Amino acid sequence: MKIGMYGGIDNGHVRDRSIDYIAIDQGLAYLAREGIKPIIAIGDFDSLKDKRLLEGVPSLKYRPVKDDTDTALAIKWAIAKGFDEMEITGVMQGRMDHFLAVLCLLEEYRDYRITLYDSKNCIRLLKAGSYDINCQQYHYFSVFAFQDTVLTLKHCDYELDHYFLKRQDPLCVSNQCKDVLHLETTNDILFIQAS
Structure with missing residues (x-):
C-alpha cells in the first residue's frame, strides 16, 4: 500500500496525485498549493507559517523538543497504518543535517520502499x-x-x-x-x- 508525504522544503509539484498524502509540518502549505488535502498532518509545526491550514485536517502535534524528526514520525505513522511504500517530497535541499537524517531513515527502514523526490532527483535504497x-x-x-x-x-x-x-x-x-x-x-x- 502506497502513500505520499510532503515535507518542509518546497520541492515542486507532487508526482502522483492518485495517492493519499501526509503533510509533514510546512509541507501542509505545499500540499494546499497543489489542492491536496492530506489524510493527516504530522509535526511540531514550528515552520508552518499559516496555522489556519491545520483547520479541518486531522493532525498529530508534537513538541519541538523530541527524539524524532517530523519525517521520522510521519514514516512511523505510515508503517503503523500498514503502508509499505512511501513517496516523499520536500525533504531534499535546505538544511543538510535534516537531509542526512532522512538518508539515515532510508537505511533504518530498508524493508520498506521509500523514495525521495524533488524536481530533479529520485533517491532510494x-x-x-x-x-x-x-x-x-x-x-x-x-x-x-x-x-x-x-x-x-x-x-x-x-x-x-x-x-x-x-x-x-x-x-x-x-x-x-x-x-x-x-x-x-x-x-x-x-x-x-x-x-
Whole structure:
C-alpha cells in the first residue's frame, strides 16, 4: 500500500496525485498549493507559517523538543497504518543535517520502499539483489555503497562487472543510461537518479 508525504522544503509539484498524502509540518502549505488535502498532518509545526491550514485536517502535534524528526514520525505513522511504500517530497535541499537524517531513515527502514523526490532527483535504497531500472525519465544515475559491495552495471555508459565498491568510493557518480539499466549488488546501496 502506497502513500505520499510532503515535507518542509518546497520541492515542486507532487508526482502522483492518485495517492493519499501526509503533510509533514510546512509541507501542509505545499500540499494546499497543489489542492491536496492530506489524510493527516504530522509535526511540531514550528515552520508552518499559516496555522489556519491545520483547520479541518486531522493532525498529530508534537513538541519541538523530541527524539524524532517530523519525517521520522510521519514514516512511523505510515508503517503503523500498514503502508509499505512511501513517496516523499520536500525533504531534499535546505538544511543538510535534516537531509542526512532522512538518508539515515532510508537505511533504518530498508524493508520498506521509500523514495525521495524533488524536481530533479529520485533517491532510494536498493537492497542486495538484481534490478532492471527504467532510466528514461532521468538522464544520470549514481551509486553509493552503505557497506562495501560487489556491483555490476550493464546497459549504461560506464559498465562494471563485479566491481568491489567500497563505502568511501565515489567511482559511480554521474553515470548515464538511456533505457533500462541492469544492476546487481551484494549489499545495500544508495541509488540516485537525476535529470
